[in-house]
Amino acid sequence: MLAHEGDGEICRLTLHAPEIARRAAPGQFVQVHPVPVALRPSAPAIDPLLRRPFSLCEIRPEEGEITLIYRVVGRGTRVLSSVPAGAELDLLGPLGRSFPDPRAGRGLLVLVGGGLGIPPMAAAARWAAQARRDAVAILGARTARYLAGAREVAASGMPVVTVTDDGSAGQQGIVTEPLDRMLRHGAAAAAGRPGAANPVGEVWACGPEPMLAAVKELCTAAGVPCFVSVERFMGCGFGACLGCTVPRAGGGYLKTCQDGPVFPAEEVVLGGF
Known part of the structure; x- marks a missing residue:
């Protein structure tokens, strides 16, 4: 995670994800687990358990970066909003069908x-x-x-x-x-x-x-x-x-x-x- 800023409700998250940035197209999304990789236990009892979906706001393949903007609305996004810059997150993507060329x-x-x-x-x-x-x-x-x-x-x-x-x-x-x-x-x-x-x-x-x-x-x-x-x-x-x-x-x-x-x-x- 390169940067994470927000006002407690609306947050902007910039991630170094070269493979996703290279392959993604506008309209696709990523699934993000809100708990940093370093804090996730080896046992399956992770809370929250599931990843959260976020649309791609910015895709910069030349820098290998993506940006997500999200609103804190529940436990998953609340946990994510507290993660500091520099942490490593578990992402899945790019997913779904994009807008047409x-x-x-x-x-x-x-x-x-x-x-x-x-x-x-x-x-x-x-x-x-x-x-x-x-x-x-x-x-x-x-x-x-x-x-x-x-x-x-x-x-x-x-x-x-x-x-x-x-x-x-x-x-x-x-x-x-x-x-x-x-x-x-x-x-x-x-x-x-x-x-x-x-x-x-x-x-x-x-x-x-x-x-x-x-x-x-x-x-x-x-x-x-x-x-x-x-x-x-x-x-x-x-x-x-x-x-x-x-x-x-x-x-x-x-x-x-x-x-x-x-x-x-x-x-x-x-x-x-």
């Missing part, structure tokens, strides 16, 4: 991140910039405090539209409002800027499931391809425990850890819970 798409790429769905948009933004894909990000949270990862998205150089529920940063509102304007009138309209319309060709989204359901509905109505990154509790991260299933459109279930977490929106049923 931005070079394969056409038209304006819109990245939509809500709350803790913002950090993975940073890796996606950098990927799009490296591919020279015309792109814009819409980032939203309850308040300015919860826009963790927005700085990393902006560092890619792409335009960013920021919204918060209370208006403490950017526009007051929710991410679907500028997305709707963008789908109807182009990127300049969503940002409130004059200029020629730039039609949206593709949308990538990550955030709370009600947000994903609303984004999917808007994109379906506009006839725009949409990819959603779905969050689920994950016990193993590689398809064995079946604890992360999501309903498949047309029946059955998909494993978020293996078939996702990124899905074409039409493949999954988003219940809004």
Whole structure:
């Protein structure tokens, strides 16, 4: 662990993980055990027992580093938040299906991140910039405090539209409002800027499931391809425990850890819970 900083609730973790950084793509995740390797007993009675899944915020293969941003919400993340820089952690990854190659798409790429769905948009933004894909990000949270990862998205150089529920940063509102304007009138309209319309060709989204359901509905109505990154509790991260299933459109279930977490929106049923 190279660096670990936070305010007791939102934490930023930088790890030296050359193999993961070399192989990972935006949208994938890692499973992290919150107890440092040096403190784990040889017996199996480790508490917490299971690794925790975290999306990749930054992927820097040239430095062999990855960055994770997470919120302290339970025992696992609380234990992890107390681990000092310099400790060695047990990681599994990269796991899951990533966003599609931005070079394969056409038209304006819109990245939509809500709350803790913002950090993975940073890796996606950098990927799009490296591919020279015309792109814009819409980032939203309850308040300015919860826009963790927005700085990393902006560092890619792409335009960013920021919204918060209370208006403490950017526009007051929710991410679907500028997305709707963008789908109807182009990127300049969503940002409130004059200029020629730039039609949206593709949308990538990550955030709370009600947000994903609303984004999917808007994109379906506009006839725009949409990819959603779905969050689920994950016990193993590689398809064995079946604890992360999501309903498949047309029946059955998909494993978020293996078939996702990124899905074409039409493949999954988003219940809004």
